[in-house]
Amino acid sequence: MDLAEAPARAPRTAAAYKSSYKPIWCPGCGDFSVLSAITKALAKLDLTPENVAVVSGIGCSSRIPAYTSCYGFHGVHGRALAAATGLKVARPDLTVLVTGGDGDGYSIGGNHFLHACRRNVDLTYVVMDNHVYGMTKGQPSPTTEPDWDSKLSPGGTGVRAFHPLVIALASGANFVARAFSGDPNGTAEVIAQAIVHPGFSFVEVLSPCVTFRPEQRDWKDAVHPAPVEATDDPARAARRIMTDDGFNLGVLYKGNRAPYKGYPAPARAGVADLEKEFEL
Amino acid sequence: MTADAASSLDAFFAAAIAMEEEAAQRYEEFADAMDTHNNAEVASMFRRLAAVEARHADELMAQRGWTALPLMPRIEFEGCEGPETTPADAVHYLMTPWHALSLALANEERAVRFFEQLARSTTDETVRRAALEFKAEEEEHVVLVREWMGRVEKPPVDWAVDPDPPRYTD
Numbered sequence: 446m447d448l449a450e451a452p453a454r455a456p457r458t459a460a461a462y463k464s465s466y467k468p469i470w471c472p473g474c475g476d477f478s479v480l481s482a483i484t485k486a487l488a489k490l491d492l493t494p495e496n497v498a499v500v501s502g503i504g505c506s507s508r509i510p511a512y513t514s515c516y517g518f519h520g521v522h523g524r525a526l527a528a529a530t531g532l533k534v535a536r537p538d539l540t541v542l543v544t545g546g547d548g549d550g551y552s553i554g555g556n557h558f559l560h561a562c563r564r565n566v567d568l569t570y571v572v573m574d575n576h577v578y579g580m581t582k583g584q585p586s587p588t589t590e591p592d593w594d595s596k597l598s599p600g601g602t603g604v605r606a607f608h609p610l611v612i613a614l615a616s617g618a619n620f621v622a623r624a625f626s627g628d629p630n631g632t633a634e635v636i637a638q639a640i641v642h643p644g645f646s647f648v649e650v651l652s653p654c655v656t657f658r659p660e661q662r663d664w665k666d667a668v669h670p671a672p673v674e675a676t677d678d679p680a681r682a683a684r685r686i687m688t689d690d691g692f693n694l695g696v697l698y699k700g701n702r703a704p705y706k707g708y709p710a711p712a713r714a715g716v717a718d719l720e721k722e723f724e725l
Numbered sequence: 726m727t728a729d730a731a732s733s734l735d736a737f738f739a740a741a742i743a744m745e746e747e748a749a750q751r752y753e754e755f756a757d758a759m760d761t762h763n764n765a766e767v768a769s770m771f772r773r774l775a776a777v778e779a780r781h782a783d784e785l786m787a788q789r790g791w792t793a794l795p796l797m798p799r800i801e802f803e804g805c806e807g808p809e810t811t812p813a814d815a816v817h818y819l820m821t822p823w824h825a826l827s828l829a830l831a832n833e834e835r836a837v838r839f840f841e842q843l844a845r846s847t848t849d850e851t852v853r854r855a856a857l858e859f860k861a862e863e864e865e866h867v868v869l870v871r872e873w874m875g876r877v878e879k880p881p882v883d884w885a886v887d888p889d890p891p892r893y894t895d
């Protein structure tokens with residue numbers, strides 16, 4: 446057949462980005478809708494699945510790569526951003542998404558979070574924040590409220606909660622947004638914008654853990670769209686984010702810092718060259 | 726909802742089909758989750774509900790003579806998702822078929838209100854007539870789901886009690 450006559454390919458649907466593995470999350474978990482939002486965002490941008498890599502650490506939320514049809518790397522707890530940074534610098538042609546939870550990203554991976562923001566490599570980091578370690582059965586995380594009383598933290602930790610959006614902004618993230626899993630279409634829109642925006646894009650998704658934090662079902666009544674457009678002024682964005690109620694949804698900051706691309710790519714080394722490098 | 730769906734008959738159908746498809750996908754997602762959690766009875770109930778919604782979407786496509794949805798601006802529903810879509814957090818791994826049907830009932834009732842409001846707000850006479858037709862159809866679904874609920878067992882009061890719960894933090 447003459448290729449010129451071949452019919453144009455129909456745009457991909459969200460289903461094209463889902464794998465045949467069925468999520469094992471608890472029914473009702475917010476992460477289902479984040480998966481749906483990610484696949485909708487990829488469909489909206491009509492990206493080729495094999496040109497997208499989804500990198501994660503460990504946690505319920507970190508299971509996402511297996512549920513997509515993209516390349517995936519389900520890595521080490523807290524190290525998703527390090528792996529993704531290496532991947533993006535080595536393969537700048539790929540769209541690299543990083544996914545995980547508040548425990549993975551802000552506790553054990555907290556240091557990587559700061560430096561990923563600072564480095565500003567062109568990644569999109571989607572954190573499913575449920576203010577708890579879901580996978581390990583309900584320990585408090587850095588975003589847990591200090592007075593959250595549970596058997597594992599009687600009377601609450603008494604420790605001030607971490608503010609990921611302010612920290613991302615102060616550390617140099619080039620795009621900062623908050624979304625809510627109960628609005629998968631709105632979340633898809635934000636993630637699509639985050640992917641398109643150059644540099645390090647941080648999307649914090651409030652994603653209820655219905656098993657260990659069932660009260661988070663009430664988040665759907667608390668969230669509301671941000672009343673103002675995104676700003677490119679970090680000082681203004683910081684003031685807004687620090688003073689909002691934590692349920693303001695939308696793109697809050699869009700900067701224009703040039704992404705870090707790593708060193709210029711060396712000429713492609715062959716296997717023999719690599720072997721030589723490791724010669725004793 | 727949406728000024729868009731009320732603006733022309735094509736936009737109205739596109740919105741109605743998108744609604745049915747979204748509802749079907751959510752039921753499918755629930756069915757998979759219930760299968761994973763060994764709740765086969767509810768899984769098959771959600772699967773049936775998904776099939777019903779998917780069939781409605783196909784029928785509407787055929788009625789319009791479409792093979793693919795026309796490109797339309799994003800449809801804004803009141804609330805986050807379409808009126809027939811069950812909220813993602815409304816399920817529980819120990820739920821019963823009766824619970825699944827009560828979610829379906831709430832969805833159908835929301836759909837009735839949605840088309841009613843659309844019929845009231847549109848200035849396009851063809852859209853108004855179609856919206857009233859769809860409203861009447863959704864009312865029939867409400868009756869059907871109510872009847873269906875009458876045929877399944879009501880859950881015991883302790884349906885959510887798990888002798889070996891995943892949760893031990895309270």
Ligand SMILES: Cc1ncc(C[n+]2csc(CCOP(=O)(O)OP(=O)(O)O)c2C)c(N)n1
Nearest residue numbers: 503504505506522546547548549578579580
């Ligand atoms: C090095 C290491 N330390 C600790 C753990 C145990 N661990 C697994 S997941 C997890 C926390 C997960 O919480 P979060 O990232 O918030 O994800 P969620 O399960 O809530 O989605 C911990 C501490 C581990 N797997 N590896």
Ligand code: SF4
Nearest residue numbers: 471474505579654655
């Ligand atoms: S434990 Fe919480 S975070 Fe993990 S799958 Fe269940 S609801 Fe989701």
